[in-house]
Amino acid sequence: MKSIAVFFAFVALIAGAWYVTLDNGRDAGETALPEGALAAVTLPSSFSEQEEIGARAYEASCAVCHGTNASGKVGVAPPLVHKIYEPSHHGDMAFVLAAQNGVRAHHWKFGNMPPVEGLTRAEVLNIVAYVRALQRENGIH
Missing domain, CATH: 1.20.5 (Single alpha-helices involved in coiled-coils or other helix-helix interfaces)
Structure with missing residues (x-):
């Protein structure tokens, strides 16, 4: 025995x-669940120039709460690579308004999201392009 x-x-x-x-x-193409992440995210094989700019802005302004590659963080913030954030439910302007005004908690139990200071509308739209590329690679259309 x-x-x-x-x-x-x-x-x-x-x-x-x-x-x-x-x-x-x-x-690219590999899926992993980083420690403390809420979602495993498969990376696209490449990003457009706008998506790459958005990735850098995301890492600087969003990753601290929403995790690396928008995978979310346990106890902090939800993954953005999630069906809830598909374009037909949360359009691009929802992301712009969330960054500008903050968001009252309604889908998740993380609490309210405060506004993100210092981001321009153009920067948020680049971030959205990056998040949408991640979503598409992970079957969210």
Whole structure:
């Protein structure tokens, strides 16, 4: 019985090491769930120039709450790569208004979102382009 337990412990150790190795050096097309993230996000193979600019603005202004690649953060903010934020439910202007005015909590239990200071409308639209690219890659149209 002890040898069976040792065998399964060894298998679990090897499987864990294999999983960690997959998450290192993540490339386009790979899906991973970062620690504390609420959604696994598959990255597109490439981004347009606007989407790349939006990605940089997102990382600077949004990732602290909404997580890397819009995957959300447990106990902080929801993932933006989620069916709730599909274009037919939350259009691009919803993102612009959310950044400008903040949002009263209504889909999630994270509390209200405050306005995001210092972002121009153009910067928010670049961020939206980036988020939409992530959404499309993850089957949200």
